[in-house]
Amino acid sequence: MSPTRTMTINMGPQHPSTHGVLRLVLELDGEMVVKCTPHIGYLHTGIEKGLEGKRFQQGIPLTDRMDYLAPLSNNLVLVLAIEKALGITPPERGQTIRVLLTELTRIKSHLVWLGTHAMDIGAMSVFLYCFREREVILDLYEAVSGQRMMASYFRVGGLAADLPPGFEDKVQAFLETFPARLQEYEALLTENPLWRQRTVGIGAISREDAIAMGLSGPGLRACGVAYDVRKAHPYSSYERYQFDVPLGKVGDVYDRYMVRMAEMRQSHRIATQALARLTPGPINVADPKLIPPPKQLLKKSMEALIHHFKLYSEGFEVPVGEVYQAIEAPKGELGAYLVSDGGTRPYRVHFRAPSFVNLQAMPRMVEGRLVADVVAVIGSLDIVLGEIDR
Amino acid sequence: MSEPQTRTESREEAQATTESLVLRRLHEQFGQALLEVKVWRNETTVVLASQHLPQVCRFLRDDPDLAFDFLSDVTAVDRLNLPESSPRFEVVYHVYSLQHGRRLRLKVRVGEGQAVPTVTGVWPTADWHEREVYDLFGVSFEGHPDLRRILMPDDWEGHPLRKDYPAEASPKWWEEEPA
Numbered sequence: 001m002s003p004t005r006t007m008t009i010n011m012g013p014q015h016p017s018t019h020g021v022l023r024l025v026l027e028l029d030g031e032m033v034v035k036c037t038p039h040i041g042y043l044h045t046g047i048e049k050g051l052e053g054k055r056f057q058q059g060i061p062l063t064d065r066m067d068y069l070a071p072l073s074n075n076l077v078l079v080l081a082i083e084k085a086l087g088i089t090p091p092e093r094g095q096t097i098r099v100l101l102t103e104l105t106r107i108k109s110h111l112v113w114l115g116t117h118a119m120d121i122g123a124m125s126v127f128l129y130c131f132r133e134r135e136v137i138l139d140l141y142e143a144v145s146g147q148r149m150m151a152s153y154f155r156v157g158g159l160a161a162d163l164p165p166g167f168e169d170k171v172q173a174f175l176e177t178f179p180a181r182l183q184e185y186e187a188l189l190t191e192n193p194l195w196r197q198r199t200v201g202i203g204a205i206s207r208e209d210a211i212a213m214g215l216s217g218p219g220l221r222a223c224g225v226a227y228d229v230r231k232a233h234p235y236s237s238y239e240r241y242q243f244d245v246p247l248g249k250v251g252d253v254y255d256r257y258m259v260r261m262a263e264m265r266q267s268h269r270i271a272t273q274a275l276a277r278l279t280p281g282p283i284n285v286a287d288p289k290l291i292p293p294p295k296q297l298l299k300k301s302m303e304a305l306i307h308h309f310k311l312y313s314e315g316f317e318v319p320v321g322e323v324y325q326a327i328e329a330p331k332g333e334l335g336a337y338l339v340s341d342g343g344t345r346p347y348r349v350h351f352r353a354p355s356f357v358n359l360q361a362m363p364r365m366v367e368g369r370l371v372a373d374v375v376a377v378i379g380s381l382d383i384v385l386g387e388i389d390r
Numbered sequence: 391m392s393e394p395q396t397r398t399e400s401r402e403e404a405q406a407t408t409e410s411l412v413l414r415r416l417h418e419q420f421g422q423a424l425l426e427v428k429v430w431r432n433e434t435t436v437v438l439a440s441q442h443l444p445q446v447c448r449f450l451r452d453d454p455d456l457a458f459d460f461l462s463d464v465t466a467v468d469r470l471n472l473p474e475s476s477p478r479f480e481v482v483y484h485v486y487s488l489q490h491g492r493r494l495r496l497k498v499r500v501g502e503g504q505a506v507p508t509v510t511g512v513w514p515t516a517d518w519h520e521r522e523v524y525d526l527f528g529v530s531f532e533g534h535p536d537l538r539r540i541l542m543p544d545d546w547e548g549h550p551l552r553k554d555y556p557a558e559a560s561p562k563w564w565e566e567e568p569a
Contacts, residue, residue: 041541046557049550053557084431211459211488214515225488227460232491321430324484324495326462337482339467347472348551352463352484360518389541 006034013042017120017375020385022359024374031370036363040356043389051349055315056082057156059346064150066351067387070109072101072141073329074387075154078349080235081325081336082156085318088290094158094283095236100171100274101144101153102236102327103267107178108137109330109382110260110267114185117257117379121198126188133181136174143167156316157291158284168275175272182264189257199254203365203377210251213361216354217332218263219381222248222255229328240277241270253380260382289316315344331355331382351390355383412456412494420446425499433495440498440506447512450485450494458485458494461509464519466527470553477501479529483509505532526551 006029012018021042027035047066051059063078064071076098083089090098115130138148143164145151153160189195205215207223220227228245230238246262248255284291292311293304318340326335332354339348358381365377416424416436423442428435438446450458462484469475483496500506508531509516520531521540528549531537539546548555 041539041543044541046550049555049557087431212514214461214513227488233493322435322495323431323433324463324493333462335463335484337463337465337484341472348467350463350465352465356518357515360515 011374013039018378019116019383022378022383022385022388026371026374028371031372033366033369033371033374036366036374038359038362040359040385040388043385045386045390047390048349048351051346053345055344056318056346057315059349060154060156061150061152063351064152065386066353066390067109067329067331067334067355067384068149069112069384070105070330071149071151072105072153073109073327073334074351075152076102076236077325077327077329077334077336077351078338079154079156080327081323081338081349082318082346084323084325085321085338085340086156086290087319088157088285088287090158090285091282092237092277093279093281096274096277097159097163097283098154098236099238099241100271100278101140103271103274104137104140104171104174106267106330107264107271108134110264111137113260113330113379113382117376117382118189118195120375120379121195123189123192123195126185129181129185129188133178140167140170140174143170155284155291157287158282162283163278168278171271171275175268175275178268179265182261182268186261190261196254198372198376199257199380200252201250202253202369202373203380204250204252205361205365206251209364210361213364214357215332215361216357217328217330218256218259219251219332219358219361221245222259223251224249227333229326229333233326235325235327241273243270253376256380317342317344318346326352329354331384331387332358351387353387353390355381355385356388356390359383359388412450412492415453415456416446416450419449433493435495435497437497437499440500440504443496443498444507444509444512446496447483447485447509451512456487456492457489458487458492460486460488461513461515461519462486462493464509464516464523466523466529466551468527468551468553477504479527481506481523481529485513500529505530507532508534510534525549528552 006027008027011026012023013021023039025037026033047062050062060075060078063074066074111130111134115127118126141151142148145153207225210220210223224247226245226247231245243266246259248259288307292308297304298308320340320342322339324335324337326333334354335352337350338346341347366374413427420442423439423446424436425439426437450456465482467480469478469480477499479500481498486493498506508520520534523529524537525539525542526549
């Protein structure tokens with residue numbers, strides 16, 4: 001008998017279900033995937049190199065472009081790392097607004113995941129509903145920062161500006177309608193036999209393998225590992241919020257779906273608490289070396305003028321040292337490693353991008369399975385190539 | 391495994407144990423391999439002699455009191471423009487213990503052209519991280535199963551995150567292109 005011949009095909013980089021410019025080289029035996037080799041780098045923009053040339057505060061807009069579905073989470077990890085190196089913490093109102101907006105960001109990111117994941121598998125209408133809700137959050141982004149997607153709203157030491165008037169009511173209105181909407185999506189998918197056929201038992205990874213491969217976020221929690229950075233190492237006062245960490249059991253595509261759906265409920269819970277905690281107060285640290293003075297003061301106060309000039313012409317210095325700051329981004333553990341040589345620009349910044357690490361585990365999930373499952377697994381990993389390639 | 395939210399020790403206590411317990415165990419086992427220990431902003435950094443790296447990593451992962459089972463990240467720093475610039479590269483490992491909630495930073499220093507032993511045998515997730523360091527810094531990893539560029543094209547020249555690599559394209563790159 002002649003040996004079985006396998007066929008090698010390219011999936012991507014221009015393939016609608018690879019969520020950007022991911023290229024997979026699949027070795028197929030009929031419909032069966034024998035070997036899967038991801039090729040990345042098509043979206044490499046040198047963000048880490050770019051940050052080395054920018055002053056600390058200037059680098060924030062670059063981070064928006066990493067995980068462009070969750071820009072504020074990226075802002076947050078960079079400003080937290082710089083704040084850790086400086087040894088400062090923003091005041092309570094600033095932190096609460098950060099929590100409120102990053103949780104809305106998580107919902108926004110998960111909505112795109114749900115819509116595209118469902119569409120890849122063939123459920124077209126979910127996509128339209130998800131984008132309807134996402135639109136509301138984009139409007140909220142626009143209200144705080146003037147930008148719908150690349151908000152760059154967080155600053156070292158606090159925020160770019162306080163919330164605009166009427167913002168709380170808009171968030172309140174969204175939070176009131178969202179649980180019912182979430183129920184609608186679940187009604188479309190959770191018990192749907194077609195959905196279950198395509199997801200239950202597909203792309204499973206064991207708990208040990210998940211840890212060995214460095215999987216984090218919903219992918220790791222779907223295997224039953226209760227690792228959530230917000231609980232394990234709270235930042236921005238997350239320890240003051242009541243929320244659960246949803247877990248799965250077998251770590252298949254369906255479990256990852258269930259974990260993310262439950263996470264949206266928890267994010268809604270946190271956002272509701274954050275909204276209730278919003279009391280008037282300062283949003284920025286009271287340090288004129290870090291935070292520019294109010295514009296009106298420039299005409300009256302010599303110090304304010306000097307501080308303003310120094311801040312925009314030189315920036316501020318960060319003490320010599322290195323820090324690693326991790327946050328729970330929608331995709332998993334997003335880390336920023338910052339090395340400062342005492343100057344006004346970072347000596348080195350590195351991002352531990354969760355999508356980069358999660359994608360690496362993909363061959364283990366699809367090898368030995370059908371080609372159609374590859375699409376389901378990519379969707380369930382919720383990768384963003386902007387973050388993988390940086 | 392104990393769940394993070396039910397752990398009783400606070401973050402400060404956990405960090406204090408990292409410093410005492412982890413460092414004590416490392417000193418007992420690998421006294422001569424530890425070149426430097428630093429603590430800054432509650433983060434512990436241990437600089438190792440590179441030839442001992444795989445044994446130390448295996449010990450950190452397998453010792454039940456330490457159980458650093460999760461490798462968060464591997465990256466590197468080109469120290470060319472720092473006051474202390476020799477050896478030139480520092481490869482940085484961020485390891486985490488899911489069970490104990492502790493983080494630890496390991497470092498090895500290597501010069502131009504020297505290889506670092508791979509840790510893919512200890513944490514398989516190191517595979518892509520090490521490829522990224524190889525690609526962007528030109529530091530090679532001995533024993534790595536598949537060491538090739540990952541972000542840059544295969545035929546790329548140079549290693550972009552080195553400090554002597556320009557951040558912007560110089561005009562001469564374009565001049566060489568036929569009009």
